[in-house]
Amino acid sequence: GRLPNISELYLSNNSLGLNKNSDWQWLLGLKISKKLKLLDLRENKIINLPKDIWKLQNLVTLKIDKNSLYKLPTTLGRITTLRYLSVSENNLRTLPCSLIRCGLEHLDISSNNFKSEADAPKIADYTPWDIYINSLVHIAAKTVLKHKFFYAPNIIPKTLVELLDNSNMCVCGQAVLNDKYYVIKPFELIGFSISRHIVSNFVNKGSSVSVECFFCSPKCFVK
Numbered sequence: 001g002r003l004p005n006i007s008e009l010y011l012s013n014n015s016l017g018l019n020k021n022s023d024w025q026w027l028l029g030l031k032i033s034k035k036l037k038l039l040d041l042r043e044n045k046i047i048n049l050p051k052d053i054w055k056l057q058n059l060v061t062l063k064i065d066k067n068s069l070y071k072l073p074t075t076l077g078r079i080t081t082l083r084y085l086s087v088s089e090n091n092l093r094t095l096p097c098s099l100i101r102c103g104l105e106h107l108d109i110s111s112n113n114f115k116s117e118a119d120a121p122k123i124a125d126y127t128p129w130d131i132y133i134n135s136l137v138h139i140a141a142k143t144v145l146k147h148k149f150f151y152a153p154n155i156i157p158k159t160l161v162e163l164l165d166n167s168n169m170c171v172c173g174q175a176v177l178n179d180k181y182y183v184i185k186p187f188e189l190i191g192f193s194i195s196r197h198i199v200s201n202f203v204n205k206g207s208s209v210s211v212e213c214f215f216c217s218p219k220c221f222v223k
Helices: 030-035 051-055 074-078 097-101 128-132 136-147 158-165
Strands: 008-010 038-040 061-063 084-086 106-108 182-188 208-214
Touching: 051 074, 051 158, 074 097, 097 208, 136 158
Parallel strands: 008 038, 038 061, 061 084, 084 106
Antiparallel strands: 182 208
């Protein structure tokens, strides 16, 4: 957090992913997250992006090509300013459904492990009403979100902060505190970009890919 005025950060070819205990908090700190508009993490052997990458609330461009990513965090959908996303040459098999809320103008998913047509939907073995069953921690977190309370480790328990920071995102845009309930289903590529500028290995832009969808309520589940 010592670079409060930086707007573009180029970190390609640094093997950041080799350290399995990497702490991304220096990047997601309050000062940097308010200003950063471009982040280049290409060729870093990264396997996972931190879920709380959503804290980069002014990020416009994210380049994470040529890494070892097998999935993207659903929290990317919480970055409403994101317009350019390039994730070519990774190991992705699905995309988070929440990306449709970003209003992407450019999406590059070429050279991944997608199939030309997505597999049939994988329906989880539970009913919509199971989503209502929550622990006390989940109930407390929902209260914080509902009333939009400011929270920090010095105000509420750290475990609750981590739950709020790492929550997935529902197709409706709301936070999902329980990651057990999701469905993988096909979705047309053109739905991810408002300008339909999509780079992929598919011949037909009308092709579909598998998307991972989380749900915050039974209402969203049955849609």
